[in-house]
Structures are given as C-alpha cells and as structure tokens.
Amino acid sequence: MEPVWNGVLTCDYERTRPQASHLEWDLYTEALIRWPLILMDDPMPYGQLRRAGIVDIPEPTHRDLTSAWHRQLARLDYAVNLITRATHDRDVAGAVLDRVDDARRRGDVGDLTRALAAATAAFTRVNATHIVNWLLPEDHWERLLADLFGSRDAALICLSALQLPAAPGHILATQMQLPRQSEAATALDVEMAARQQEQAAPAAGLIAQRTRAARRREAWTTAALLAAAGNDQVVTEIRAMALLLGWAADSEERRKELRERFLTAAHAWCDLTGTDPSRIAAADLQGADADARR
Amino acid sequence: MHAVEVTRLADATDPVRHGRKATALATLIHHGLPVPHGLVLPAGFPDDQLASAVFTVLDWATSVDTRYGLVARSSAPAEDGPEASFAGLHTSRFTPTHPEALLAAIHEVRASANTPALAAYAAHRDVRPTPHLAVLLQPAIRPHAAGVLAATCDADDLAPWALDAVRGLALPVVDGSQRGERHHSTSDSPTPAEQDVILLPGAADELRQPPGEWIALPVAHGQPPQHAKIQTSAAGLLHLYAPAPIPDAHLLTTSTRNRLLRLASRAAAVLNLDRIDIEWAVTADDTIHILQARPLTSPVPDPADNAPHGDDSIWHGIPAAPGRGTGPAHHQRHEAIALTDKIPAGAVLICDNIGPEALPALLASPAAIAATSGGPLSHAAIVAREIGIPCVTALPRELLKVTPGTHLTVDGTAGTARLAVTAEEPPRRQPPALAGAAVVTQTRPTSIPLDGRAATLLLHLSGDELPLLRNDAEAASHAAQPPVGAFQPSEEPALPPLPTGYQEYRLPGLGRIAWPTDAGPLPSRLVALEDRETIHERPTHPAKLT
Structure with missing residues (x-):
C-alpha cells in the first residue's frame, strides 16, 4: 500500500508483483475490492480499479471499512466465524480445483471451462484473505500487549510467538509430513504428532524447532491471558487476537498453495484452447458464469 | 547598522546576518566554484515583511531555471562551524514557485531555529544557538x-x-x-x-x-x-x-x-x-x-572490512561512529525514535535508519546504535560521532529479527555488531522462585514439575469444558506432586460444576480458581512460564466463595 496522497491510498500490484500476469493482477485487485463483502458481508467496495493491477482507495472508505473490521476482530464470535468461513472458502476452492484437474485429465474442454469459471470465483474469495498481510490491527495489538505487559519488547515477543501457523508452513511441511492440525491445537498435540513422526522423518531438527515454537505460542498466549485476567473485554480480545494471528499465518500458507494450483489450471486451459496466457483476464475465465461471481 | 533586505547569495559576506552556510557558498562563488545562484533572507528579517520578500524572490526566480521549484535552506550563524555542525538539525524545504507555498517553506525553515532537539544539541556541544537564522533560496536542481x-x-x-x-x-x-x-x-x-x-x-x-x-x-x-x-x-x-x-x-x-x-x-x-x-x-x-x-x-572512520566472515553471529556494516558499546537489544521504530522515555538505559538501539529525529535518542546515552541503512556521512551519524555514541550503519536487515533484550556488542570502529561475548553477558536469569506460586498452563504437565511451584493451574476459558478430571483431586492430594487446579481469567460466569474435592474461589480483579480442598493455602501469585522462565505474574488476593 502506497502512502496516502491527496486523500487516496493506492494499492499497486503492478509495482509489488511486476512479473505477474494480467490474470494475477485481476485476481488480486478483484479480491481486494471485494474483501469487505467476502470477509464481513459489507457490500461497500474497497476502492476503485484505476487499471489492471492498481486500485485507488479513498481514505474515508479505507478508514470506515478497516475500523469496522477491526471492531469485529475484537469479538471472539466474529473471529471464530471468520476463520470458519475462510476455511470453508479454501475447502470449496480446493474441491473446485479437483474438478478442474479431473476435467484436464479427461481433456474435456467444456467441463474444464465451466470448472475454471467456478474456480476463479472460489479462488477470488480465498484471495481476499491476502489483506491480512497489512490490514490486521497489529499496531493496536502491539499497544494492547505493551500496556498489559508494561513493556513494548515483551509485546513484540508475544506477537511474534503468536504468529505461528496452526500447521507447518508449506516449505516445512514438505520435510515434516505432519498431519493437519486445527487452529486450536495445543503444543502437546503438536508435540505428540511430531513424536509419532520423529523416528521416520529425516527432519527431526525441524520438528523439534516447530515443537518449541508451538510451546512458545502456548506460553505467550497464557501469559497474555493472565495479564488480561480480570478484564473480560480484554480477555476476549486477547483470545480473538491469538486465534487470528495463528489463522493469518496459516491462511497465507494455504492461499499460496491454492494460487499455484489455480494458475497451473489456467495455463492448462490456455494450452487446450490455444489462448495466450499473458493476455487473459479473470473475466475471460469467468465467462458468462455470473453466478460464480457471487 | 545594516538594512535588513534580501541579498544575492554572492553578496552574502556576513556570517552573523547571512549565516555560515551562505557566506561559505558566497566565498566559493567568488573563487569561481560551481555554486547555484541564490538569494538570502538575512537572520532577523522581520516577519511582517516576509510576504513582500516572497514576491522579490519570485521576481528573481523568473530569471533562473525554476522548472523544478525552489529550495529554502537554513543558514545559521552557529551552523557549519568548527565546533559544532548542527548537521540535520535545521530544516530545508523544497517548494513550488507559488507565493503561499514559498512563504510556508520560509516560515518552516526559520522555525527550525527553535526546536528542543537543537537546544539539547547546542547544550551538549557547549555552543550558543542563535534564535534567528538566515534563509537561503536557490533553484531546485x-x-x-x-x-x-x-x-x-x-x-x-x-x-x-x-x-x-x-x-x-x-x-x-x-x-x-x-x-x-x-x-x-x-x-x-x-x-x-x-x-x-x-x-x-x-x-x-x-x-x-x-x-x-x-x-x-x-x-x-x-x-x-x-x-x-x-x-x-x-x-x-x-x-x-x-x-x-x-x-x-x-x-x-x-x-x-x-x-x-x-x-x-x-x-x-x-x-x-x-x-x-x-x-x-x-x-x-x-x-x-x-x-x-x-x-x-x-x-x-575507515571503511569496514567487507571480507566474508565465517561466524554467523557477527554482522558487518559501515563504521559510522567509533567506540564499542554493549547492552540489551532494543528495537526502535523510526517514528518512535525521538521518545527517549521509552528507551532503556544502556541499550543497543536497533533501527532501520538514524535520521535527524534520532537526536533525542542519541542524547539519552544508549550503549550504541545499530542501523540497517544509512552511511557514515548521514547527519545523525555525524552527530553520533560528535557526542561519542558508537554507531554502525548499513548492517544486514537480519539484525531487525534479534530478540529484544539479547545482549549485543556494537563496534563502531570495526563496523560490526555481534552477540555479546560471555564475559560481557549479564548473568542469565535464575530459575524463578516459585514458592507460593501457581503456574498457569494450557497443558497438563506430562511429568511431575520439580521447579518448586505450589501448584499447577490449568487455564479454563469460559464456554470451554473444564479441564479438570474426576481423579485430579486424588492426584492433587498426593504428597509427591504439586496440586492441580484450574484458573479462569474472568470473574464471571461462575465455574462449571467442580469434581468432588474442589472448592471454587474468586480472585478479585483476576478471575476464579478451582482449588483442591486439601491442598493447603491458596497460591499467593499466578505465574506464566516459558521454558522455565517467568514471563508474567500476577499477585492474588483470594476471597472464598460461600
């Protein structure tokens, strides 16, 4: 996100993703403009498209939408709901991409086109979560924790400890082959799963490191809750924050996996239909499937 | 007595009225060195005449290339002297050739003669700042x-x-x-x-x-x-x-x-x-x-030895201010670097850069500065050298990930930062004294804790199932291990029904605990541990519920 200029914020994927295709820029800009709808049922668009890859967001729109979202993120029920719906969106995208893969294997261009239209819509919902990279209330959380612990350094350590994906990141996962765990998995769950694998996996060091990280997350979550104890509103906010930080880290890992699958599928469709992949836009894949955009 | 009027830069000969920057540049112009033309508003130029002076400047600007606007720069009598540079402490402003913008830029530059940072620097260098400064105006290049x-x-x-x-x-x-x-x-x-x-x-x-x-x-x-x-x-x-x-x-x-x-x-x-x-x-x-x-x-300082180094715990940068300082790492955000009350004494400040706004932090006597950008010729690096704070710039950004509190040694002469050697490390924290304390955890200990704790309290969050088991009371009364209870970090609602052998207590301002009836007195404090070190604790003031 660029600095505010003349009352407008600019999100410029043309700069941050200079090697990306027109299609990738479309996927980001459309997901960005629709994140309020996808993540909190607010139909107000987050800015306007200037051109492929660039979105301009009036500062009042940014302020109103992010402050509304941040208020919701302090509620435990919303945090749980957000994680549930985002997980559902990922599952849907994964299932639709399975259909895409099946149509590819069969060489059925008609089915592939239809499945890809649905996958474009489904992946756009998943891609909306990329805003966690810069729109979470991290400054507020840092101040909250600094007040609770009486130390900014402790707040930073705590935030860092809580930003642990519930499941190993995709690079670590390829080494560890650990079973998928929920956001609520305790350090003991992680450790037990790790021990089951420890003998067989070649990456015992990685497993040990991840176990330590999970223990650290648990210890700092407990410390933050103890620090907040007695103030129900703050306890709730800390519980929500702990869930959201773990989810955000996890969400980015899973989103990247789905993005790779989607782009691979789109390129396969281009191969089958003789289309230049550097010239297609998201609208070309969505076709007339208007329902897929809902 | 000279009349106070706008002066051509080439005619700026009086350091008191035109400032040292302008008079030095005027000297260079007279010796044929390539200095852009300019005008000088002398120190003490009356505020009520600034508006008309702006039009004098804009008239002059039509005779030079101002496609890219003008720049208004400070030129103070004490600035750029042999005793003190005042580097970066005054303001420069680029401005379009519009009357309002130019007037605002001039006001801003003149106001920079009276900032707390400048006064602190002058006191530290034992020089007398002057309340007025001249303003040099040149075409922006x-x-x-x-x-x-x-x-x-x-x-x-x-x-x-x-x-x-x-x-x-x-x-x-x-x-x-x-x-x-x-x-x-x-x-x-x-x-x-x-x-x-x-x-x-x-x-x-x-x-x-x-x-x-x-x-x-x-x-x-x-x-x-x-x-x-x-x-x-x-x-x-x-x-x-x-x-x-x-x-x-x-x-x-x-x-x-x-x-x-x-x-x-x-x-x-x-x-x-x-x-x-x-x-x-x-x-x-x-x-x-x-x-x-x-x-x-x-x-x-001489340039750092840029040869690759085999030790991962040493980071190489550019030596910016000589000397060596050791202290706990403290990450300093750019926008907060001026807040001296938040900087621990004797800390090594880690920041992405050190701009002029870093001056209050430098004057707060940190052990050293470790910056991941900048160079030895930046204003703040010059000031760091003047006041003797070791400083290294252009260190790898990896340094920004160092855990706060980690002891670092910064060598501003060699241009290195490293984890402090053992002899310079403070004694590691002793295992916490846990007498009378209950340790709050989310997970039941898998073995008997031998750290002297009075009890283990399993964290219970309202809406979740109580983590205690039926046989916890029996285990709690076992002499060989500390009792196990539960802690809810809120006073409302009451705890769910407890297993036999447990009593519920309210901890005013903290929450509620489930405590074995035969486990003796309630803990005097609740503690959260990470790897056997206390990371947070709260005292308890229990009140038994009837």
Whole structure:
C-alpha cells in the first residue's frame, strides 16, 4: 500500500508483483475490492480499479471499512466465524480445483471451462484473505500487549510467538509430513504428532524447532491471558487476537498453495484452447458464469 | 547598522546576518566554484515583511531555471562551524514557485531555529544557538546523482576521503535512510548503493500525478532511459521507487569523482579548512554543483572490512561512529525514535535508519546504535560521532529479527555488531522462585514439575469444558506432586460444576480458581512460564466463595 496522497491510498500490484500476469493482477485487485463483502458481508467496495493491477482507495472508505473490521476482530464470535468461513472458502476452492484437474485429465474442454469459471470465483474469495498481510490491527495489538505487559519488547515477543501457523508452513511441511492440525491445537498435540513422526522423518531438527515454537505460542498466549485476567473485554480480545494471528499465518500458507494450483489450471486451459496466457483476464475465465461471481 | 533586505547569495559576506552556510557558498562563488545562484533572507528579517520578500524572490526566480521549484535552506550563524555542525538539525524545504507555498517553506525553515532537539544539541556541544537564522533560496536542481564528500586536506593532497552517492537528491544519504554508493580513498572500486527510494524535485505536471504512475529519471550521458514509479509526492518533491540499477555501471564515474575531488580540494583551500564536508549534485549534463561546504567536525572512520566472515553471529556494516558499546537489544521504530522515555538505559538501539529525529535518542546515552541503512556521512551519524555514541550503519536487515533484550556488542570502529561475548553477558536469569506460586498452563504437565511451584493451574476459558478430571483431586492430594487446579481469567460466569474435592474461589480483579480442598493455602501469585522462565505474574488476593 502506497502512502496516502491527496486523500487516496493506492494499492499497486503492478509495482509489488511486476512479473505477474494480467490474470494475477485481476485476481488480486478483484479480491481486494471485494474483501469487505467476502470477509464481513459489507457490500461497500474497497476502492476503485484505476487499471489492471492498481486500485485507488479513498481514505474515508479505507478508514470506515478497516475500523469496522477491526471492531469485529475484537469479538471472539466474529473471529471464530471468520476463520470458519475462510476455511470453508479454501475447502470449496480446493474441491473446485479437483474438478478442474479431473476435467484436464479427461481433456474435456467444456467441463474444464465451466470448472475454471467456478474456480476463479472460489479462488477470488480465498484471495481476499491476502489483506491480512497489512490490514490486521497489529499496531493496536502491539499497544494492547505493551500496556498489559508494561513493556513494548515483551509485546513484540508475544506477537511474534503468536504468529505461528496452526500447521507447518508449506516449505516445512514438505520435510515434516505432519498431519493437519486445527487452529486450536495445543503444543502437546503438536508435540505428540511430531513424536509419532520423529523416528521416520529425516527432519527431526525441524520438528523439534516447530515443537518449541508451538510451546512458545502456548506460553505467550497464557501469559497474555493472565495479564488480561480480570478484564473480560480484554480477555476476549486477547483470545480473538491469538486465534487470528495463528489463522493469518496459516491462511497465507494455504492461499499460496491454492494460487499455484489455480494458475497451473489456467495455463492448462490456455494450452487446450490455444489462448495466450499473458493476455487473459479473470473475466475471460469467468465467462458468462455470473453466478460464480457471487 | 545594516538594512535588513534580501541579498544575492554572492553578496552574502556576513556570517552573523547571512549565516555560515551562505557566506561559505558566497566565498566559493567568488573563487569561481560551481555554486547555484541564490538569494538570502538575512537572520532577523522581520516577519511582517516576509510576504513582500516572497514576491522579490519570485521576481528573481523568473530569471533562473525554476522548472523544478525552489529550495529554502537554513543558514545559521552557529551552523557549519568548527565546533559544532548542527548537521540535520535545521530544516530545508523544497517548494513550488507559488507565493503561499514559498512563504510556508520560509516560515518552516526559520522555525527550525527553535526546536528542543537543537537546544539539547547546542547544550551538549557547549555552543550558543542563535534564535534567528538566515534563509537561503536557490533553484531546485534535478540531479542524476548527488551525495556527500568528506575529506582531510593538506597542501598537496586530499586523503583520506570518503564519498557517498545516491540517485536523485542527496537527502536519503544525508538523513541516513538509504545507503549510497560508497567511494573511499583506500579502495579502488566503490561499494554499490542500496537505494529503495529516489527523491527528485518535480515539475508541476509531475507533482499532479498519483502514486503508481511513471516518471522519466535523469540519466547520465550515454545511459539508457529509465523510468521510476511514483511512491508519493509532497512539498515539491517526488518520491520514486528506485528501479534496478544498471548492471556494471557505477553511479559516479571515475572521471566525475575525480573532478569532484579536485573541486573539494579547491573549496578547502579557499575556505582555509583542514577537513571539509561537501554536499554536491551532478545533473544529467554532467555538471557538478556544490550545494554546501563546511568544516568536517570529526574524521570519517575507515571503511569496514567487507571480507566474508565465517561466524554467523557477527554482522558487518559501515563504521559510522567509533567506540564499542554493549547492552540489551532494543528495537526502535523510526517514528518512535525521538521518545527517549521509552528507551532503556544502556541499550543497543536497533533501527532501520538514524535520521535527524534520532537526536533525542542519541542524547539519552544508549550503549550504541545499530542501523540497517544509512552511511557514515548521514547527519545523525555525524552527530553520533560528535557526542561519542558508537554507531554502525548499513548492517544486514537480519539484525531487525534479534530478540529484544539479547545482549549485543556494537563496534563502531570495526563496523560490526555481534552477540555479546560471555564475559560481557549479564548473568542469565535464575530459575524463578516459585514458592507460593501457581503456574498457569494450557497443558497438563506430562511429568511431575520439580521447579518448586505450589501448584499447577490449568487455564479454563469460559464456554470451554473444564479441564479438570474426576481423579485430579486424588492426584492433587498426593504428597509427591504439586496440586492441580484450574484458573479462569474472568470473574464471571461462575465455574462449571467442580469434581468432588474442589472448592471454587474468586480472585478479585483476576478471575476464579478451582482449588483442591486439601491442598493447603491458596497460591499467593499466578505465574506464566516459558521454558522455565517467568514471563508474567500476577499477585492474588483470594476471597472464598460461600
């Protein structure tokens, strides 16, 4: 996100993703403009498209939408709901991409086109979560924790400890082959799963490191809750924050996996239909499937 | 008594009225050195005459090239002196040639004579700041490259010298936010720049373009055209994302560098200086402009040994202020660096850069500064040397991930930062004294804790199932291990029904606990541990529920 200029914020994927295709820029800009709808049922668009890859967001729109979202993120029920719906969106995208893969294997261009239209819509919902990279209330959380612990350094350590994906990141996962765990998995769950694998996996060091990280997350979550104890509103906010930080880290890992699958599928469709992949836009894949955009 | 009136820069001869910056530049002009034309509003120019002075300046501006606006710069009597540089403590402002904008820029520059940071610096250097300063107005130059040059001069030679160059205006290397292409008298080849943002004065139509649009960069003769995206623009300046550098091309050619060194040598001779600090700019037509010349108040350290080092715990950067300091790491955000009350005494401040706003932090006596950008010629690095705080700049960004509190040693002479050696480490924290304390955890211990705790309290969050088991009460009364209870960090609602053998207590201001009836007195405090170290604790003031 660029600095505010003349009352407008600019999100410029043309700069941050200079090697990306027109299609990738479309996927980001459309997901960005629709994140309020996808993540909190607010139909107000987050800015306007200037051109492929660039979105301009009036500062009042940014302020109103992010402050509304941040208020919701302090509620435990919303945090749980957000994680549930985002997980559902990922599952849907994964299932639709399975259909895409099946149509590819069969060489059925008609089915592939239809499945890809649905996958474009489904992946756009998943891609909306990329805003966690810069729109979470991290400054507020840092101040909250600094007040609770009486130390900014402790707040930073705590935030860092809580930003642990519930499941190993995709690079670590390829080494560890650990079973998928929920956001609520305790350090003991992680450790037990790790021990089951420890003998067989070649990456015992990685497993040990991840176990330590999970223990650290648990210890700092407990410390933050103890620090907040007695103030129900703050306890709730800390519980929500702990869930959201773990989810955000996890969400980015899973989103990247789905993005790779989607782009691979789109390129396969281009191969089958003789289309230049550097010239297609998201609208070309969505076709007339208007329902897929809902 | 002189009349107070706008003066041509070439006629600025009185350091008291025109300031040292202007008088030094005027001397250079008289000796034929390449200094841009300008006007000077003398110190003490009446406020109520500023509006009319603005029109005098704008009239003059029609006779020079002001495509890219004007720059208003401070020129104070005490500035740029041999005792104190006041580097970066006064303000410079770029401005379009509009009356209102120009007047605002002049006001802003004049107001910078009276800031708390400047007063603190003057007191530290034992010099007397003056409440008024002159304002120097010059056409804004749009350089291909600009920077600073520090040199020691004798009759025949200029050595040692160090030169930092960046694309566009010199501001990023002067304020320490970017690392310039570094040339040094002891090295044949320069160290490449690490520049993210290019600053350029903008033409009116360019300043109306939003972020994300493209601007043609001034390029040296013979180089291919290059464009850069606008990050933002304000106060007459374009902030552009630096494109990838042209491979195998130095920003400053050897020929231009040598011409610059010759100019510095002449300037030092003319100004009768043993050591000189010059701010310069080179335009696309290869013309060199001298923008400032002043005494160098402390020698520039030699360049760091850039040889690869095998020890991962040592980071190499550029030595910016000599000396060695050890202390706990404290991460300092750019926007918060002026808040001295938040800086632990004797800490090693880790920051991405040290700009002029870092001065209060420097005066708060930190052990050292470790910055991941900037160079030894940035203003704050100069001030760090003046007041004796060891400082290293351009360290790897990996340093920003160091855990707060980790003891670091910064060697501002060698240009290194490293984890403190054992002898300099403070004693590690002793295992916590847990007598009377209950340890709050989310997970039931898998073995009997032998850390002296009075009890383990399993964290219970309202809405979840109570973590206690039926047989916990039996285990709790077992003499060999501390009892196990539960802690809810809120006073409402009441705990779910407890297993036999447990009693519920309210901890005012904390929450509720489930405590085995035969486990003795309630804990006096609740503790959260990480790896057997206390990370937080709260005292308890229990009240038994009836």
